[in-house]
Amino acid sequence: MLESKSWLYKQMTVEELERIFAAQNQQGLLTEWEQFKLTISPGDELWTYSGGMGNVGVALLRQGEVIGDFEMMAR
Numbered sequence: 001m002l003e004s005k006s007w008l009y010k011q012m013t014v015e016e017l018e019r020i021f022a023a024q025n026q027q028g029l030l031t032e033w034e035q036f037k038l039t040i041s042p043g044d045e046l047w048t049y050s051g052g053m054g055n056v057g058v059a060l061l062r063q064g065e066v067i068g069d070f071e072m073m074a075r
Contacts, residue, residue: 002059002069007051017046017058029072036060036070 014037021029036058040046045061049069057071 001055001071002049002057002066003051003055005066007049007055008047008059009050010048012046012048012058014040014046017048033070036068039068 018033021033040060041062043062047059047061048057049059050056054073055071056073057069059066060068060070
């Protein structure tokens with residue numbers, strides 16, 4: 001779970017993220033990802049993040065505020 005906007009790393013598109021999932025053979029995440037994509041509205045931003053305790057994922061920002069996140073890995 002994203003705990004701080006300071007964890008934001010790189011803004012990406014849906015297409016870029018899906019290429020990464022495919023390249024890393026992350027098929028297990030695709031069902032959850034498809035559900036997460038339903039929450040994205042025009043004008044929203046997707047940012048990768050990496051932070052405390054090994055949390056890695058994608059944050060959904062709307063008007064500059066984090067409104068959701070898709071966690072890809074947590075240790």
